[in-house]
Amino acid sequence: MATKKHIYHHGRGIGFSYPLSLQQRIYSMFIAPLAILIILLLLLRVLAIVPSLSFHALPLSYLWKALGATFVRLVVAYFFALFVSIPLALLITKSTFAEHLLLPVFDIIQSIPVLAFFPLIILFFIHYHFLNGAAIFIIFLSMLWNIVFSIVGGLKVIPNDIKWVAHVFNIRGFAFVREVLIPAVVPYIITGSLLAWAQGWNIIIVAEVLHTYIPGGSADQDLFGIGSVLVNAIARGEHSMFVAAIVVMVLGIAFLNLFVWQKLLHYAERFRFE
Numbered sequence: 001m002a003t004k005k006h007i008y009h010h011g012r013g014i015g016f017s018y019p020l021s022l023q024q025r026i027y028s029m030f031i032a033p034l035a036i037l038i039i040l041l042l043l044l045r046v047l048a049i050v051p052s053l054s055f056h057a058l059p060l061s062y063l064w065k066a067l068g069a070t071f072v073r074l075v076v077a078y079f080f081a082l083f084v085s086i087p088l089a090l091l092i093t094k095s096t097f098a099e100h101l102l103l104p105v106f107d108i109i110q111s112i113p114v115l116a117f118f119p120l121i122i123l124f125f126i127h128y129h130f131l132n133g134a135a136i137f138i139i140f141l142s143m144l145w146n147i148v149f150s151i152v153g154g155l156k157v158i159p160n161d162i163k164w165v166a167h168v169f170n171i172r173g174f175a176f177v178r179e180v181l182i183p184a185v186v187p188y189i190i191t192g193s194l195l196a197w198a199q200g201w202n203i204i205i206v207a208e209v210l211h212t213y214i215p216g217g218s219a220d221q222d223l224f225g226i227g228s229v230l231v232n233a234i235a236r237g238e239h240s241m242f243v244a245a246i247v248v249m250v251l252g253i254a255f256l257n258l259f260v261w262q263k264l265l266h267y268a269e270r271f272r273f274e
Helices: 022-046 060-092 096-111 118-127 131-156 160-168 173-207 226-235 239-271
Strands: none
Touching: 060 096, 060 131, 060 173, 060 226, 060 239, 096 131, 118 131, 131 173, 160 173, 173 226, 173 239, 226 239
C-alpha cells in the first residue's frame, strides 16, 4: 500500500448477476416486462375484471407525465432518506453503547407500518398547504430504514486492517469518513437504495391518493402521479386506463432497473472486500 488513497480499494464479487450481453439487456428491458403484462392481462380476463379493453383513445402523454411526476417525488424522498441515513448509521455504530441503545429503538420504529402515521402527516401538511410534502414524507419514511440498516451492515464488516492503516496514516475525523467509511459502504448504500426504491414504488399508490385520508375529501385533492391514476382509474371503472397505467409503470421501473441500478451494482463491485 504505497499511498493512503489506496486503502479502500477492495475486491470484487458483489453477488449479483448483470445483464451485460445484448440478449440479456433485451430480455431485461422488453421480454420480462412484456411477460409480466401478458400474465396480468390473462389473469384479469380470466377473473372477468376487464371484460373489454380499448387503448386507441388513451392519452399516453398524460400517463408518461404522471410517471414523471411520481418519479420526481421518489427522487426527492430518496435523497432526503440518503442524507439522513448516513449520519444515523454512523451514530448507531459509533460505540457499543450507542448500538445497544439505538439499534432496538430504530428496529421498532421501522417495524411500525408507515401508513399508521399517514393521516396525522396529511393533517400536518394540510395546515401548511403542502400536500406534496405529505407524499414525499411518507415515501421518505418507507425508504429510510432500508438504507440505514444496509449501511450499518456495511460498517460492521470493515476489516480491522483497514482501520489500522487509516490510523497509521493519521486519517481521522471527516477525512476518515470520506476516505474509508463511505467508500467501504458504497455497495451497501447501493443495495439498500435499490430496496428503498422498491419500497417507494409500493407506497406511491397510496401516497398520492390523499382524499382517502382527508375527512370529506374528494379525488380532486389527490396528487397527480401514476399511483393516483391507477387507483382512480379502477375506482371509475376505466379498465383500459388502469391497464395502460400499469404498462407505463412497469416499463418505467424496468428502464430504471436496467440503466441505473444494474450499472450502479456493477460499479459497486470495485469497493467490495475480499
